[in-house]
Amino acid sequence: MLIDNLRLRGREGLWQLRVADGRIAALVPMEQAADDAGERLDGAGGLAVPPFIEPHIHLDTTQTAGQPEWNRSGTLFEGIERWAQRKALLSHEDVKQRAWQTLKWQIANGVQHVRSHVDVSDPTLTALKAMLEVRGEVAPWVDLQIVAFPQEGILSYPNGLELLEESLRLGADVVGAIPHFEFTRELGVESLHKAIDLARRYDLPVDVHCDEIDDEQSRFLETLAMLAHRDGLGARVTASHTTAMHSYNGAYTSRLFRLLKLSGINFVANPLVNIHLQGRFDDYPKRRGITRVKELLGAGINTCFGHDDVFDPWYPLGTANMLQVLHMGLHVTQMMGYDEIDGGLDLITRNSARTLGLREYGIEVGHPANLLVLPARDGFDAVRRQVPVRYSIRGGRLLAETLPAQTTVFLEQAEAVDFTRAS
Template identity: 60%
Template structure:
């Protein structure tokens, strides 16, 4: 199959992509727009990119908002309380049904790579068992990484360490953590050291919910970064949220950034979630509650955006559209200059793939998997401005989504 009349990021003109046996065989420039042959996909000047990436979501919790009660305060902590109530009623099929429904939403928006955090503070590990089945059942649509996420803590939850070990043995790809939610700072530090040792020993990746609080004294990121540095694991470690960084003073951040650059870890910000959950204890002025995305990016650190939640106890909205989150993130993080806008897709494609350590399994290069999306806009700026839709989504060289152009009638 060929894709003709494609635009590519950071390149001028039109291109033909030759796909064969699930691989990108060739990418060749065109001197002009071409008439497509039978069997070709005509991009019609639309941007062709590798698939959009969702680096941070909780598939086990999606579509549960209001069950059994809504989070009325809008705080992270009430969200955890409401989730604890809902978790008591979860069944295997319930988890799978909601996860598959959410994966369908992600597919519809051109996402093919997903990292989901799964709550393992449950002696039965029911959600993990269900998600491992979903991972296999949905492999024709997405590549799914599963994080063993200790929602209620590692050190603060009974048998927390044993449950993390068991989750990895069962097949979790990534070791998670939540040090700011542990009962004491000492337990938070201990949890980081434990999870890093577990990941190093088992070869897993790491993705830690880190300092998801407005408390400027929550400084577990420095602990995670130093553990990452001394173990040489930068390419495998991600710090999610880090919203306390938005409350740190500049003097401390100057020192912190030196360590972060030496550690080489990645960052995920979930801007729509953070601006909703944080600042809840402020009167005025109210903090945005988002990490220093622009500053991390300017410092050469890898940072990307994630959705985090879709209609769950922490966030009542969401529809699977990562471009919606990109748009909001650019606004919230003061990244609306044209230089940022014209490369904005980095934050939902290449940077996200790097955070997920996808390597040669991702990207528009000859010899790589024929996984790609054709958008109905010609470049990054127009994609985010128009909130462009995926016209085609191609996976392993086969079309898995085809969207007909919208037709408007004026009367």
Template identity: 55%
Template sequence: MIIHDVHIENASEHMDVRIEKGTFQQFAPAIEPHEGEEVIDGQGGVLIPPFVDPHVHLDAALTAGDPEWNETGTLFDGIRIWYERKKTLTVQDVKDRALHTLRMMARNGIQYVRSHVDVTDPGLTALHALLEVREQVAPFMTLQLVAFPQEGILSFPHGKELMEEAVKEGADVVGGIPHYEFTSEYGRESLRFLMDLAQRNDRLVDVHCDEIDDPASRNLETLATLAYESGMADRVTASHTTAMGSYNDAYAYKLFRLLRMSGINFVSNPLVNMHLGGRFDTYPKRRGLTRVKELNEAGINVAFGEDDIQDPWSPLGAGNMLDVVRMGLYAAQIMGYRQIMDAYRFVTYNGAATLHIAPEDYGIAVDKPANGVVLNAPNFYHALNENAETLYSIRGGKVIVRTKAKETSTAF
């Protein structure tokens, strides 16, 4: 296969790309096709690696308004509403909504997803459903599943046992929510438990950490210390960390030294963090976002996720990472031209590192797997401005998504 006429990762030159046996094999200004070789027209679009959504909740997707709408817009009301909705879950219900959501995401060029799955359910209904979905979508999507204790590990009956069982049944990643545990002591103990569970079972870690506008919520320092002392390092991810936006600068300065030493990843969810954060403030009103710009400038890996897609925490969501990047850049004030051009990395390379995808298995280079997306714009700046379509999503050298560029006519 030849992809004709693309700009590779914002390069100004027009290039052709040859794919053979599922890998990228040649990049040149003009490549003569072999007899019978398929040629697809990139239409001068930008070719980037596939989008990665490193943080979403597929078990809750598409449940907004059922059994009620979250009119206060708080994290805590979202958890309360989900608690009621969770009582009616069936395997088929979760599978249907998750598959619909993943297909929607695939149409927007997403090929890698990490989904948190609520395991504070004695029947582990959602986990069983998503384990089936993980296999079903494998031809077009790599799906990682996080054993996520929405109502706590120590603060929920048999929480530890449910986490153990979820890992035993096939969860890829061990999660946690220390700031929602009954006490700070429980929070720290839950982190020690989940890190040990991950090490014993050779799993990754991704913790909902300090998702609260409370400067006293400091579970991140414990998680980073455990990652450092255990050597787990970049196998560990701290998601949200919105309390960091409320920390004083003296403490943050000290903390950043530990974060760099630990090697952990961060995931910020700009759409939902901006929606849920600052809800208990009048004015001045906090943004509800972690220190994205500072983490990035410190060389700490930070990725963007969508988090919620039409569920009790967010009534909106379209499975489109361009929406996520746009909000992230505005909210974090990362709006220089070069910053915007490079911002695709938050939802490609940085997300891939968070999912612990080997560098040799991701990216646009000779001998790497031929996975990529062509956006209908010459570079990422224009793609973001124009909300560009995904003209092609290519996986293993095969086109899995094709979109016709929209045509608009005017009478003026």
């Protein structure tokens, strides 16, 4: 395969990408382009980027919004009530069908790597067993990591620790935890020790729902970072949400950041969900409730963006489009400077790859030929217009394409509108 007329981030001009045996064999300026016969795509001046990554989603709950009832208040607590109703109807095939539906949406939107949290607070482990099957089935098209997520606690749910370990034995890829949901602070701290112990025994990464609450006294992040630093696990440990950090005072946060940098752990913020679920107990002013993304990035701490939920009781919207996540994230974190917007794609590509521990990721000679072509001149243009993915390519094969849309206005004469600035 040859892909012509590509723009590359950080390089001038148009480029040709050559694929051989499923890998990137060459990147050359179009002036030096080969003219071989065979499969060929025209990038048409579009931007080539690595595949989008979804670092945090719940595929076991997706596609359940309004079943059997809608979340009328939009709150976390009513979402829990509605999910309890829907959870009673779970079956193996139900979980698989819904997960596959959202995976198809993700594939259409250029996502090729997904980390899904799956509820294991269930004596039958119905959702986990279904999702492990989905992981194998979707493998040719998407790399799917499964987090064993103890939704109702490791130590506060009957046999929670045993169910978590059984999930790892069955083949879950990542150890989960939710310390702020345990009955007491002491149990929350102990649950993190248990999660890290399991990760070491099974040689697995850790991804914790950490301090997803507006309580400024919820400080389990410091324990997680300490354990990661103590055991040298930093790059394999992820703190998801950490919305309480939005409410920490400056003095404590300053001290905390020293530990976070030493630990080397990763962070995932989920802007679409964090901005609407947090601050619900506030009058005015209402806090935004998203973690300190701008400050984390400024401190050199790896941070990325995820969805959390798509079309479920906690978030009734969404089409699994990572550019929507990025667009919202840049707004609510006030990262609206030109360079922040132009470089924002890192928050759904490169930074996420570090979080998931991906190897051979990126558009480089010798790497697998996994890439997207966006109909945009640069990262800024892609984010501003939230462009669709023109081509998604995996292993040198076309995985998905979106045909260009055309909008016409009829004024004194018909005129096409593409939402770009007139030259």
